Amino acid sequence: MxxxxxxxxxxxxxxxxxxxxxxxxxxxxxxxxxxxxxxxxxxxxxxxxxxxxxxxxxxxxxxxxxxxxxxxxxxxxxxxxxxxxxxxxxxxxxxxxxxxxxxxxxxxxxxxxxxxxxxxxxxxxxxxxxxxxxxxxxxxxxxxxxxxxxxxLLLAALGLYAKRNRQLVGQSQEFEQAALHDPMTGLPNRRKLFATLEDAAENWHEIARRNDPAASPPNKIAVLYVDLDGFKQINDSLGHRVGDEFLIAVSRRFRVSVRKGDVVARIGGDEFAVLVREFSKAAELGEIAQRLIACVIETDTQMGIGSVSASVGIASFPDLVDDYQRLVAAADEAMYHVKRSGKNSFAFAVPPE
Structure with a gap:
């Protein structure tokens, strides 16, 4: 006006x-x-x-x-x-x-x-x-x-342009947030996980190219694939609302349990993945897997369900998997190995022969 x-x-x-x-x-x-x-x-x-x-x-x-x-x-x-x-x-x-x-x-x-x-x-x-x-x-x-x-008028036009630009930036950020994050838990989705994994791998290769061959190699990258054991029973017996509440609660615990630089993503349904940007020893990954399993058990105990645990598969690059693009699939295979072996535990991916 x-x-x-x-x-x-x-x-x-x-x-x-x-x-x-x-x-x-x-x-x-x-x-x-x-x-x-x-x-x-x-x-x-x-x-x-x-x-x-x-x-x-x-x-x-x-x-x-x-x-x-x-x-x-x-x-x-x-x-x-x-x-x-x-x-x-x-x-x-x-x-x-x-x-x-x-x-x-x-x-x-x-x-x-x-x-x-x-x-x-x-x-x-x-x-x-x-x-x-x-x-x-x-x-x-x-x-x-x-x-x-x-x-x-010029100042007003510039003000309107700046306001509109901020609105567009905000909408763009909202669209990006919606495109790269799970709407229920707020965690990064599969697309965001793979994009972050690619960035981490490129950074690893860049460090490897700059390092002296005689020096220590750069830290490795790992993916932990988490599947909730017995989660289907929550939806079948208690309803999807309780199941959603369980996923939201366990997502919060996952975010708190991992390190600041690591990324927790919801792959879909009751499946999650954690991208560890860098680590030096396999024991570190085992500790992270144990904390993730503990998060699921604590959530199960707090909500009084008594039937949910977690199986975790671990794959690391470049020692266990020589191609970072296969990290998620290798961790998924290791997770299914845990499920077949009794669930509620973790296992490392087997290096290809």
Whole structure:
């Protein structure tokens, strides 16, 4: 609404500015026209002065008479030019009486009319000049106001753009959050897990390329695949709402139990995975697996179910699995080996022969 009002004010200001500029040109033309008339009056007054000089010449010689006649002819010509300008005036102005244009017109009448015309057109010239200066001042002030308004509009547009950009960034983050995270538990999903695994593997390869061959190799990467034993019984006997509550509760415990740099993801259903970005000994992975199993048992005990445990499969790169893209599948196979062997435990993937 503010932007619309500002734009309307800008359009009105531009229209007013155009009208003022047009009026300035009109007043300037009037001022120039008054200047032309004043020049014509001055030339006529000069011709009238020449006539007076010849009339005051001593004697009645033929030369004096000839000078008076030529001076009167010049005065008549100047008066004709002046009359043409005055009669063509774009604004109402005193007209020259026809009697003043006669060759033998009284000089005192011509003097009176020239004095009247000079006073009128000088006043008109001054009025037009004052109007031009005043309108130019108005235009300058209006330009300053329009510049300020444009600046405000620009700031408003930048503000709206920044606000919209923040909204788009927020929506993008929301979409990314929805695309890469499980909506119920808030954990990263399978897609996010594989993307993080790829980043960790690229970082491992980069460190391996930079290291001295004689130095210690970079830390290894591992994936722990977790499947909940007996979870189906919760949904069948207690309902999916209780099953969802169990998954949410165990997810919270998983996040607390792992290290800060590790990633817990929900693969789907009652299956989870933990990406260990770096470790040095297999015992570390065993400890993590035991904590994950403990999280499931603690959740089961707290909710009073008494039938849920966890089977964990562990695969590491590059010692057990030489291709990081097979880490999740190898950990999944190790997890199924645990299930076939009695559940509620963990096992490492078997290296390929």
């Amino acid at each position: 503010l932007a619309a009002v500002s734009l309307l004010c800008l359009l009105i200001g531009l229209l007013y500015l155009a009208l003022q500029i047009r009026t300035i040109f009109s007043d300037q033309l009037k001022q120039d026209y008054a200047g032309l008339v004043l020049d014509a009056v001055q030339r006529a007054e000069g011709a009238r002065a020449v006539v007076g000089v010849w009339q005051q010449a001593p004697g009645e010689s033929r030369r004096t008479a000839q000078g008076v006649r030529l001076a009167r002819a010049e005065l008549t010509q100047r008066l004709d030019s002046l009359a043409a300008l005055v009669n063509a005036s774009p604004v109402p102005a005193p007209r020259m009486p026809p009697a003043a244009l006669a060759p033998d017109a009284p000089l005192n009448g011509i003097d009176a009319w020239l004095a009247t015309a000079s006073a009128y057109w000088r006043a008109q010239h001054d009025v037009d000049s004052a109007d031009v200066r005043l309108r130019i001042a108005h235009v300058a002030n209006l330009l300053i106001a329009l510049a300020a308004l444009l600046f405000c």
